[in-house]
Amino acid sequence: MKTAKTIEAIRAAVADARGAGAGRLGLVPTMGALHDGHYSLIDAARAECDFVVVSIFVNPTQFGPGEDFATYPRTLESDLAGCRHRGVDAVFAPGVEEMYPPGETAKTVHVVGLSDRLCGAHRPGHFDGVCTVVARLLDVVAPDVAYFGAKDYQQSVIIARMVDQEDIPVTVAVRQTVREADGLAISSRNARLGPEQRTQAAALYQSLRLAERLVGRGVRRAAELTRHVRDLLAERAPLGEID
Secondary structure (H helix, E strand, C coil), X not given: CEEECXXXXXXXXXXXXXXXXXXXXXXXXXXXXXXXXXXXXHHHHHXXXXXXXXXXXXXXXXXXCCCCCCCCCCCHHHHHHHHHHCCCCEEECCCHHHHCCCCCCCCCCCCCCCCCCCHHHHCCCHHXXXXXXXXXXXXXXXXXXXXXXXXXXXXXXXXXXXXXXXXXXXXXXXXXXXXXXXXXECCHHHHHCCHHHHHHHCHHHHHHHHHHHHHXXXXXXXXXXXXXXXXXXXXXXXXXXXX
């Protein structure tokens, strides 16, 4: 497995693979602290592509003031070991100055109509930062397929729209969410939850399943579904806040 920390090095690795006959190249963009959700994407890429690149980059432009950029888990050595075990061909692990050279103004990519809603309404500029770095990674690696998890559903929809908007020749492949035994979506940030927070976080999935069951029984009014979901969360996740 090759490990590249510069754009020049990863482009050389990709060029060598193409020259050796690799017909389908897959990219799995990550911020590291890899877990089973990431590995499911890597496994999908490995099964479907001739050459697999994983990027590991904690992107500062998608973090807002007061968010956890400085404390986001960084576990490069164990991530590299995991990638090697999964048969990844190359890892691109650049520093911030490699992706955003000093003195160079990066083009900000904004997806109109999607980036400022839902999660975006509470994290101004977050999805612009995501789209900017993903567009940069797609330009650098030039994959045929890029893999994302449905856990970050709004993000995956925005990236698919961004690819069309910017006319980037890549297929966006979205794979299903991987969950813990109690239904909580696996996430790098779960490690930051205290025991009580971790227990209560499972109520998120329980509330979704409740809504699914109610719809299956014929409930169609959004207000009624919302009321049941809010009641369950108030009971089982009192530490949480509902926007």
